[in-house]
Amino acid sequence: MxxxxxxxxxxxxxxxxxxxxxxxxxxxxxVTSPWDDYLTHLASTRLAGYIANTLIVSATAMLLAGLIGTLAGWAIARLEFPGRGLLEWALALPLAVPAYVAAYGWLDLTQAAGPLQTPLRESGLAVLTSWMPVVRGPVGAGFVFAVVLYPYVYLIARQAFSEQHPDLQHAARTLGASNWQSAMRVTFPLVRPAVIAGLALVAMESIADFGAVAHLGAPTLTVGVVRAWAGAGSVADAARLAIVLAFFAYIAFALERQSRSRARYGQAQGQQRPTERHALSGWPAGLVSLACLLPILLGLVIPLARLGYLAVTEPVARGVVPALLNSLLVASxxxxxxxxxxxxxxxxxxxxxxxxxxxxxxxxxxxxxxxxxxxxxxxxxxxxxxxxxxxxxxxxxxxxxxxxxxxxxxxxxxxxxxxxxxxxxxxxxxxxxxxxxxxxxxxxxxxxxxxxxxxxxxxxxxxxxxxxxxxxxxxxxxxxxxxxxFNTDTLAVIAHNYAADERLGQAALPSLILVLACLPAMILAARSQSSRRSV
Known part of the structure; x- marks a missing residue:
């Protein structure tokens, strides 16, 4: 070399x-800028909360996204059931939904005056509201990140399951292992590095987010950086907080790179036979189809449906068309x-x-x-x-x-x-x-x-x-x-500004347009990856 x-x-x-x-x-x-009292005040008041929220949000997101993505990847790679061909690429579509957009929809649905809580109280079934918690705080933010970011785990896990050599499972069965024992002792342990790589991506995205955690009342280190810059007007203090934020992000990045390098040991070497998929029929097939459809409903359909209702019933937001053009221009x-x-x-x-x-x-x-x-x-x-x-x-x-x-x-x-x-x-x-x-x-x-x-x-x-x-x-x-x-906004900015002013009805339209602008690109990418993998 x-x-x-x-x-x-x-x-x-x-x-x-x-x-x-x-x-x-x-x-x-x-490192080089002079220190002032802002960080000292922050360290004695809110810094510990920022760090705790960052850890809780990322841990919750990783746990739920890991569960959803791994099971969905296994089902698509190893089972044959109705709708599998459509769900194979559709499961990646929630990546087109920004976490803050999903947060707008879920908080409005589940808050005390929302459409899910109010009918229960009015019908005398208020006790059931305890089973429907409000999507708010660090755990609620972690849930939102999980339902929009699980495709990171799903895509990597699906590939890892598909690349496992079929003879590994055959050898386990010839040694007396049941299907469950073969899965727990051979299949899932071999995809663990790939799953960890996907979880690290989920962690990086949840650590980097601002809009969702700010809207759901779970301020993380990213919120601290923005407040230091916009509120305190100190770029130097924002830089120091950014160093702490980058430290957490680089831990996740290092974990992701290490896991990817280890993932190759669980992949098939040499000429690969097509992955064997077990055909399901009857109610088990329907149950698996519904289970794979559920993440799409949680991350894409339900929050967008609520925002669509608000966009139709509330006054139209101003500046949507210029913001759309600005977004498309800079993104392109x-x-x-x-x-x-x-x-x-x-x-x-x-x-x-x-x-x-x-x-x-x-x-x-x-x-x-x-x-x-x-x-x-x-x-x-x-x-x-x-x-x-x-x-x-x-x-x-x-x-x-x-x-x-x-x-x-x-x-x-x-x-x-x-x-x-x-x-x-x-x-x-x-x-x-x-x-x-x-x-x-x-x-x-x-x-x-x-x-x-x-x-x-x-x-x-x-x-x-x-x-x-x-x-x-x-x-x-x-x-x-x-x-x-100055005086230039994008769809993401005006949606956040309206939501921050508690005008969610006006935030709904730019949020929907933002997702609709991203969906075609995401569909093309997901379908291309699925078709290329199946060749």
Whole structure:
């Protein structure tokens, strides 16, 4: 392995610089800036609550999402039942629902004056309301995260179950193990690393969230970062809290990377026979179908149905169309650039150089940085660049860099470029290196090989990478709140603003439009992954 090859290594280095720049800026500002009394006051009052809520929310989300995702992945991979083909990709659709949107719907449904509690009290069955708790607080937030983030576990677990060699179960049965013993001692232990990788993604997303925990009254460290920036007006204190937040996120990220590296030991090696699925009929088949449908109802259908009712019956919110256009614009721009960076990082890995591989892996760290951390880091970087330009200009530089769409896109790229790397790397890895060797012996240049051989084969993977980044950017809230240009809102921001003012009826329409804008991209990505896996 060589250390450096200019083209691919530079592309990977650019992706790493975009991802690592804001994180390094946050660390630098948090260490070098003078201290004041804000953090001292926070440490004696609310910091312990922030940390406790962060742990409770993430633990609850991981527990429930792990249970839902693992069982759903096993059922889809190992059983044949009515609706399985549809549910295989439909189970991934709750990822299109931002956690704060699901929180709006569930809190309105279950609160004391909501449509689920009021009829019971009016009919004299108030005792039953104790069996229907209000979705609020850290546990309620954990439930909301679980029903929208379980697809992270489901998708990885489904793949792990499908890639297990059938002979493993056959060998267990020949040794006298029952079907239950074979599942508990062979099947599920082998997919444990894959499940842990999915749970780590759930933990990172729940730690990074702002809208859902703020609405449900479970302030976490992300809320503390936003309050330090917006309320106290201290970027330095926000940076210090962001360091603590990033610490928790990187623990989850390290766990995810380690689990992924261990997951390969549970996968089949060599030529794989198709996975054997046990056909169900009668009431067991209907029960499994309903069980697989339940997560979709909880994470997608029920909260959106409630918001749809509110959108129809309440006054229409203002500024929805401009916010939609702003959301689509920044999401599309970021998706295209992120896909290009992801492809560059994938080529850096394929190049075989140490610098290229290191840069691509460093770029993957950006996903572990919550949106608030990326936003504060981008704010610090662009503010420093602005000061440097002002000094060179000899006064106020005519272009303001901090509160601009460019700074916002940069923060998005810092966090979500890593989302594009994995699909790009997977797509490029499927292209046999012998094709390159054959083309080069015929005199083809590297550029021609990339455009005429690689591109037709990897286009689907690159498109999926862009779609996933598009969905993530559309849903992102804390980074958008901190860095959006003045008088420029997105659907996520106006939905949060209305919900924060307790005008949920007005928040319903932008929330619905946001999900409907994300669903087509999510459907395409989920169906593409399912069809590609079944080939």
């Amino acid at each position: 060589t250390f450096f090859r200019p083209g691919p290594a530079l592309l990977g280095s650019l992706a790493a610089l975009v991802a690592a720049g804001p994180i390094l800026a946050v660390a630098w500002l948090g 721009i970021t998706a295209v650039i992120a896909a290009a960076l992801g492809l560059g990082a994938a080529y850096a890995i394929r190049s075989g150089t140490r610098l290229g591989a290191f840069s691509a892996r460093l770029a993957s760290l950006g996903y572990a940085a919550p949106g608030a951390v990326a936003a504060v880091g981008a704010l610090v970087l662009f503010a420093g660049l602005q000061m440097a330009l002002d000094g060179l200009w000899g006064g106020q530089f005519p272009i303001l860099l901090s509160a601009t769409a460019g700074a916002l896109v940069f923060a998005y790229l810092s966090r979500f470029a890593a989302v594009a790397i994995a699909p790009s790397e997977t797509a490029l890895a499927r292209v046999n290196a012998r094709l390159d060797d054959a083309a080069m012996t015929l005199g083809a240049s590297r550029r021609r090989i990339a455009t005429e051989i690689h591109w037709p084969l990897i286009f689907t993977g690159i498109a999926i990478a862009a779609l996933m980044v598009f969905v993530e950017v559309m849903k992102e809230l804390p980074a958008t709140m901190i860095l959006r240009p």
